[in-house]
Amino acid sequence: MTSDLTTSRAHDSGHLAARLGLVGAILGMVAGLVQMTVGTRIPEWTGAKDDPVALGALTVVLSAIAAVAASRLRTPEQLTAQRRVAVVVAFIIPAVLCFTTVGRLWYIPAALLLAACALTAAAVDTRDLFTVVRRNRTRWLVSTLGAFVVLMAVSAAPALTLVLGVVGGLAVTVAPWLPRRTKPVVVVTMLMAALPFAVITWWSIASPLVAVLAVIIGITAIRGNTHADQAILTTPRTLTGTR
Amino acid sequence: MTSARTAEDDAPDEQRPVSSRRSFLGRVGFGAVTVVVAGAGVASYRVFDNGVLDAGSGEPYDPWSHWQDDPGPAGTVAAAILAANPHNSQPWTFAITPTRVEMFADPTRRIGTLDPLLREQHIGLGCALENLLLAAATRGYDAIVTLMPTDSDPTHVATVDLVAGDRQPSALHDAIPDRHTNRGPYTDVAVSEEILSALTAQAADLDEVEVRWITTEADKAAFGDLLIEATEAIISDPEQSSDSFEWFRNNRDDIERHMDGLTLDCQGLSPLTLTMAKILPASSRSAGDRFWLTQTRTVHTRTAAAYGVITVADIDDPVQCLDGGRLAQRIHLAATMNGVAMQYMNQITDRIDRERTTETKATYDPLIAALLAEPGRQPLTAFRIGHPARPARRSPRRPLTAVTR
Numbered sequence: 001m002t003s004d005l006t007t008s009r010a011h012d013s014g015h016l017a018a019r020l021g022l023v024g025a026i027l028g029m030v031a032g033l034v035q036m037t038v039g040t041r042i043p044e045w046t047g048a049k050d051d052p053v054a055l056g057a058l059t060v061v062l063s064a065i066a067a068v069a070a071s072r073l074r075t076p077e078q079l080t081a082q083r084r085v086a087v088v089v090a091f092i093i094p095a096v097l098c099f100t101t102v103g104r105l106w107y108i109p110a111a112l113l114l115a116a117c118a119l120t121a122a123a124v125d126t127r128d129l130f131t132v133v134r135r136n137r138t139r140w141l142v143s144t145l146g147a148f149v150v151l152m153a154v155s156a157a158p159a160l161t162l163v164l165g166v167v168g169g170l171a172v173t174v175a176p177w178l179p180r181r182t183k184p185v186v187v188v189t190m191l192m193a194a195l196p197f198a199v200i201t202w203w204s205i206a207s208p209l210v211a212v213l214a215v216i217i218g219i220t221a222i223r224g225n226t227h228a229d230q231a232i233l234t235t236p237r238t239l240t241g242t243r
Numbered sequence: 244m245t246s247a248r249t250a251e252d253d254a255p256d257e258q259r260p261v262s263s264r265r266s267f268l269g270r271v272g273f274g275a276v277t278v279v280v281a282g283a284g285v286a287s288y289r290v291f292d293n294g295v296l297d298a299g300s301g302e303p304y305d306p307w308s309h310w311q312d313d314p315g316p317a318g319t320v321a322a323a324i325l326a327a328n329p330h331n332s333q334p335w336t337f338a339i340t341p342t343r344v345e346m347f348a349d350p351t352r353r354i355g356t357l358d359p360l361l362r363e364q365h366i367g368l369g370c371a372l373e374n375l376l377l378a379a380a381t382r383g384y385d386a387i388v389t390l391m392p393t394d395s396d397p398t399h400v401a402t403v404d405l406v407a408g409d410r411q412p413s414a415l416h417d418a419i420p421d422r423h424t425n426r427g428p429y430t431d432v433a434v435s436e437e438i439l440s441a442l443t444a445q446a447a448d449l450d451e452v453e454v455r456w457i458t459t460e461a462d463k464a465a466f467g468d469l470l471i472e473a474t475e476a477i478i479s480d481p482e483q484s485s486d487s488f489e490w491f492r493n494n495r496d497d498i499e500r501h502m503d504g505l506t507l508d509c510q511g512l513s514p515l516t517l518t519m520a521k522i523l524p525a526s527s528r529s530a531g532d533r534f535w536l537t538q539t540r541t542v543h544t545r546t547a548a549a550y551g552v553i554t555v556a557d558i559d560d561p562v563q564c565l566d567g568g569r570l571a572q573r574i575h576l577a578a579t580m581n582g583v584a585m586q587y588m589n590q591i592t593d594r595i596d597r598e599r600t601t602e603t604k605a606t607y608d609p610l611i612a613a614l615l616a617e618p619g620r621q622p623l624t625a626f627r628i629g630h631p632a633r634p635a636r637r638s639p640r641r642p643l644t645a646v647t648r
Contacts, residue, residue: 137273141280148287156296203514204295205522206286213283217276 014073017119021070021091024112025063028094031105032059039102047103054154055101062094066113073120081128082136084120088129091117138221139176142190145214146173149197152207161200165207168193172214176221183222190218286522293521294495303502303639307420314382316344316405317643322378324640325419326572327587328367330354330490331638333503335371338648342405346372347648348398352503355486357477357593359600365561366624368400369568370575374419375403377576380411390562400565415576422575423637425584426538427511429546429629438581439549442628445573451557452566452623454574455615457550465614466625467544473590473607474539478532483597485528493525498639508636511542543586548629550588552611554620567623574626584631589624 034042039052049055069090072083079087095113098106121129133140146169153165171193178186198211290296310321320337323346328334334352338345348364358364372388379386385408393399439456446452457466477483492504507520520526526534553571555563571587578585594607611622 141277144280145283148284152287152290152296155291155294157300161296201296203518204290205515205518206283206290206295210283210287213276213280217280 013119013123014079017116017123018070018073020112020119021073021116022067024091024095024109024116025067025070027112028063028066028098028106028109029060031098031102031109032056032061032063034105035059035102045104047101049101049103059094059098059101059106062098063109065090066094070116081124081132084124085129085132088117088121091120138217142176142214142218142221143173145210145217146170146175146193148210149194149207149214152201152204152210153197156201161197164200165197168197172218176218186222187219190215190222194218289522290518292495294498295518295521298508298517299637301499302642303498304637306640306642307637310420316341316379316384317647318382319344319375319378319384319403319405320647321643322416322419323371323375324643324646325422326367326370326374327422327424327575328370329358329363329589330487331504331509332364332367332490333641333646334364334367336646336648344375344403344405345399346375346401346403348400350398354490356480356482356597356600357486358596360559360596361561362558362564362592362596362623363589365400365564366568366571369565369570370572371568372401372403372565373569373572376569377413377416377419379403379405380413381416383408383410390565397561400561414580415573418576418579422579423635424509424586425511425631425635426509426543426586427584427635428542428632429548429584429627430632431546432548432630434548434583434628434630438578438583441581442551442574442577445577446570449566449570451555451563452570453554453620454570455552455554455617455620457552457614462614463547463550466550467547469607469610469614470544470588470590470625471536471540473594474536476594477590478536480597483593484532488528488531491531492639494521502639502641502645504639506639509638510538511633511635513633539590543588543627546629546632547627550625550627552615552625553623554615554617555623556619556621558621558623564623571624571626578628582630583628584635585626585628587624587626592622592624595622 033056035046035049035052036056039046039049039056043049046052069087072079072087091113095110095117099110149169149172150166151169153162153169156162156165171189175186175189175193178189194211194214198208201207294301306321306324310325311318313321316339320339323337324333324335332352332354334349336347336349338347346368348361348368353361353364376386376388384405387404387406389402389404391397391400392402439458443454443456446454457463477487490504492498492501492506497504498506507517510517510520512520551574553567553574555567557563575585591607591611595605595611598605598607615622
């Protein structure tokens with residue numbers, strides 16, 4: 001009886017979070033398009049940015065990711081804790097980051113995405129989510145380092161360096177989450193992704209530092225104990241009484 | 244009442260401290276790694292925010308790439324705005340018609356007590372005029388130049404009437420986008436007599452303007468000492484120091500906002516030093532002054548292959564200052580053609596004018612006059628030349644739309 005009630009509440013919260021997230025993401029994409037097209041004409045609304053087209057495009061991309069995350073919440077089956085954490089991250093990163101990209105246009109999308117984020121997290125026992133975060137902390141570190149590579153790369157020139165950095169950074173971000181049975185592939189991916197950009201931008205100091213950290217921590221993460229992780233990664237845990 | 248027992252509780256007593264210690268060390272290790280990753284994040288953000296990986300690109304640098312796009316009179320101005328000028332203040336505005344370009348000094352872009360008599364402003368305007376005339380000839384215009392055409396308006400520095408004529412391409416014109424001030428170290432390779440003669444020849448058709456070379460070790464040492472002394476005097480003078488620092492653009496945001504001024508990229512630093520300067524917090528005025536003095540002492544004067552001093556008969560005559568600027572620009576372009584780097588070293592003349600306007604005892608004027616030993620000639624501007632140890636980088640420039648009336 002209690003389990004059914006809890007499951008029902010989680011279901012309702014999930015659908016509400018999905019609706020709020022989707023509306024927030026769509027408004028966010030609109031805000032990004034406005035920034036790209038007429039951002040310079042309404043600087044008091046868009047934050048008077050130096051590069052409105054690039055920032056608008058970034059807003060659209062991040063909002064689109066939030067939209068995909070919202071759509072995942074609408075699936076009838078319960079999400080695993082792992083995927084729920086991914087949805088929370090996909091909501092919270094654009095919600096916070098886009099305050100710096102489209103100015104006041106972000107106020108409403110941010111409120112909706114943050115509400116969706118809170119509902120998504122509150123729909124289940126949050127201890128499960130923290131467990132996922134804790135058990136995958138080294139992977140999160142590596143993914144964060146991948147994001148740093150992308151951040152540096154988007155400001156790089158020429159185009160070849162930019163592309164190498166963005167692709168490599170995204171690969172570093174994703175690599176730790178690949179199936180562990182492909183461990184050699186993951187290691188090679190990590191090396192191939194992190195090193196070329198670091199080599200051609202060696203004088204930036206930060207990119208070689210990030211690459212070395214990503215490789216060392218990444219390999220450590222891949223070699224880590226898998227047994228405990230697998231349980232939490234694959235089993236939906238939504239009931240408060242299961243602990 | 245039974246309390247929940249964990250696996251650790253059930254472990255033999257002798258194993259518990261080891262497990263606990265391992266757990267503690269693991270947490271400490273992870274915390275330390277997290278701190279390192281956070282530090283890498285801060286450094287990455289600084290790399291992104293301060294344009295470490297795309298120095299010399301973007302809107303402030305577009306004029307260097309698009310200066311030949313317009314085949315008409317506006318194209319001549321696009322070349323003019325790439326000229327050397329004091330502190331990259333770009334002290335010019337232009338009025339363009341299909342048959343005429345008029346050049347004006349912009350009083351809002353003066354460098355204050357560093358140039359109280361506006362000699363450097365006129366030199367910069369002369370440099371811009373030279374680029375403009377080279378571009379006009381290449382575009383098939385015969386240019387008729389009138390300097391200081393309006394007695395009642397001292398900011399109206401030149402009128403250039405453009406008449407259709409033959410195209411006259413020149414190597415000096417082609418060197419315009421490659422000419423940059425090089426503040427880095429120069430190698431110990433001497434600048435040949437042949438090159439010096441070619442640079443001297445640039446003054447052939449300019450009246451009242453000459454270039455004097457300082458090439459002997461003794462004269463170079465004496466001139467270098469005078470430069471260091473003048474630099475110390477400038478940074479000890481709060482007004483001159485402040486007026487200089489006002490034109491320093493410490494970060495990418497400032498560069499994109501102002502599109503002028505002196506930048507870290509243009510200081511001739513090694514790649515690693517430049518990156519560190521960009522990643523670390525912006526330096527204060529006093530730190531910037533100390534850096535300038537150190538560079539003057541250890542790089543600029545120590546690695547100069549030779550000094551050049553452009554002299555005129557009367558530094559108070561703006562026409563001679565404009566012609567001096569034209570010669571300086573020609574020399575810089577000709578040096579660029581020959582793979583020779585150049586950097587203006589105006590500390591001595593800055594102090595001469597400062598002493599004149601504050602009515603203090605003249606110290607630098609007699610010293611440099613004795614060094615040059617040319618009665619009847621006055622030093623207008625000075626520079627060092629040499630073969631560069633590393634290439635110079637572009638300086639930011641305001642677009643045509645910002646400098647035309």
